Amino acid sequence: MFSNLSKSVRQxxxxxxxxxxxxxxxGALRMLVVxxxxxxxxxxxxxxxxxxxxxxxxxxxxxxxxxxxxxxxxNKTMNLGLAMQIIALLMLAVPNVWLTIPWVMAAQxxxxxxxxxxxxxxxxxxxxxxxxEQQGSLYKWVAILTGSKNALKGAGFFIxxxxxxxxxxxxxxxxxxxxxxxxxxxxxxxxESNMGKAKNKPKFNQIFSKSxxxxxxxxxxxxxxxxxxxxxxxxxxxxxxxxxxWDHLWVGGFLASWVIAYGFVQGIAxxxxxxxxxxVPDGSAALLWAGLLxxxxxxxxxxxxxxxxxQLVIVVGxxxxxxxxxxxxxxxxxxxxxxxxxxxxxxxxxxxxMANAMGRLIGTILxxxxxxxxxxAACLWVSFAFLALTTLISIKLPKVTQPATA
Numbered sequence: 001m002f003s004n005l006s007k008s009v010r011q012x013x014x015x016x017x018x019x020x021x022x023x024x025x026x027g028a029l030r031m032l033v034v035x036x037x038x039x040x041x042x043x044x045x046x047x048x049x050x051x052x053x054x055x056x057x058x059x060x061x062x063x064x065x066x067x068x069x070x071x072x073x074x075n076k077t078m079n080l081g082l083a084m085q086i087i088a089l090l091m092l093a094v095p096n097v098w099l100t101i102p103w104v105m106a107a108q109x110x111x112x113x114x115x116x117x118x119x120x121x122x123x124x125x126x127x128x129x130x131x132x133e134q135q136g137s138l139y140k141w142v143a144i145l146t147g148s149k150n151a152l153k154g155a156g157f158f159i160x161x162x163x164x165x166x167x168x169x170x171x172x173x174x175x176x177x178x179x180x181x182x183x184x185x186x187x188x189x190x191x192e193s194n195m196g197k198a199k200n201k202p203k204f205n206q207i208f209s210k211s212x213x214x215x216x217x218x219x220x221x222x223x224x225x226x227x228x229x230x231x232x233x234x235x236x237x238x239x240x241x242x243x244x245x246w247d248h249l250w251v252g253g254f255l256a257s258w259v260i261a262y263g264f265v266q267g268i269a270x271x272x273x274x275x276x277x278x279x280v281p282d283g284s285a286a287l288l289w290a291g292l293l294x295x296x297x298x299x300x301x302x303x304x305x306x307x308x309x310x311q312l313v314i315v316v317g318x319x320x321x322x323x324x325x326x327x328x329x330x331x332x333x334x335x336x337x338x339x340x341x342x343x344x345x346x347x348x349x350x351x352x353x354m355a356n357a358m359g360r361l362i363g364t365i366l367x368x369x370x371x372x373x374x375x376x377a378a379c380l381w382v383s384f385a386f387l388a389l390t391t392l393i394s395i396k397l398p399k400v401t402q403p404a405t406a
Contacts, residue, residue: 014190016145018078019122021183022085023149025176026115027156027259028163029089033104034237035161035248036169046101048234048368053105054112055364058357061116062350074121075191081117082184084110089177093170116357120350122149144267150326151267154259161252213339213398218355220286220393221332225356227297227386228325229363231379235371236318244311254315262322269330283397286331290394293324294387301380314376335397359386 030051037047068077088110092099122145163172237255240246246254265272273281273289300317304310336352363386370379 011192014187015078015122016148018082018183018187018191019118019145019149020152021180022082022115022118023152024156024159025085025089025180026111027153027256028160028176029092029111029156029173030233031157031160031237031252031255032164032169032172033108034234035164035241035251037104038238038241043368043372044234044238045368045372047238048364049101050104050108051233051364052361053109054115055357055361057109057112058116059354059361061113062120062352062354062357064350075187077117078121078191079184079187081114081121082180082187084114084117086177086180086184088114089173089180092173093177112357116353119149120353148263148267150329151260151263154256154261154263156256157259158252158256161248161256164252165249214336214352216393216396217286217332217335217339218352220290220390220397221336221352222355222359222362223386223390223393224290224325224328224332225359226363226366227293227359227383227390229360230366230370230383230386231376232367233360233364234367235376235379236314238371239314239376258318258322261319262326265323265326266330266333269327272327273331281331281334283335283394283399286328286335286397287391287394289324289328289331290387290391293321293328294384294391296320296324297380297384297387301377301384304380305377 033050034047037050038044042050088107091107091110092104094103160172163175167175237251240251240254241248273285296317300313300321303313303317336349366382367379370382
């Protein structure tokens, strides 16, 4: 049955399978590190510092990785990402006395490079597999890949909390490294060697985008993801455990449910934003959804600040935030692939995800620091400020809508 599918669909399925497996380990590792090191007595700022290199090297990797993908081929950058994640996991499978902050930061640096090589390769490959005139199909495929990735990242959060409870930190990372090793072997054998390789080899000084549309979208993306991570990455899991008294399994399960639902909404975003009526989104849609998310976040922040039904507000508010954030993220993911040039697509996609990683880096640092000095409500107000900036920047996005050719 698999052999009867077209070559493009087979490659898309293999890329997605690689991305899925990588994403589960990425989500599980994030939850393992947050919960395990909180148990060891680390402060929220110290926990945030463990992810500092993860996010910083994501910024660097997306810039250089896009250039490498265009020169060497996306198969090589994807496989390199899988190999580096295996090494990062094995680095954490050491005795507890070795798990110092510098050692864990180094492992997280490798994991950050691996994650962004893998993501950039997966997102860029779709542009090479879908003809430019089929914008409706492009939007649908991007939404499916992005939505399924985030649903599985949510499953990874749950798996991380579950493995920590059942087998402990060391055996959890060893198990994940073993699974990824099998995926890596399959990827080496199955991915095409010339996928995404530019016909004209780009020079290193071409890593910065010269497209005004991509620069504007990248700035909006940076503040969008900073707004999410400033309260979600460190502050929220610690708050749920320390203020509400939830155990690891409850924290991991709740955040997993959130990310799974978030991924599901991303997957159906084309239906929400009008593809069924023959439309694909433009800058107007991105502006509208960013403004809506800013208003929702302000409401959650105010309710938490005055202490009104905190558990209800956070649980229900987070679900509403996640659904609207998912549509924003899916819109951006489509727009970048649509704006990117077909030849050497990974250069434009890499620059855009560099901005994404920069937003995550800023959000992660602020998440630990602001929560430690001012609490969750302050994190939410910073999130609102970032979303207000996202909305203002989105005013400048192109407003020309293309027909949704299937």
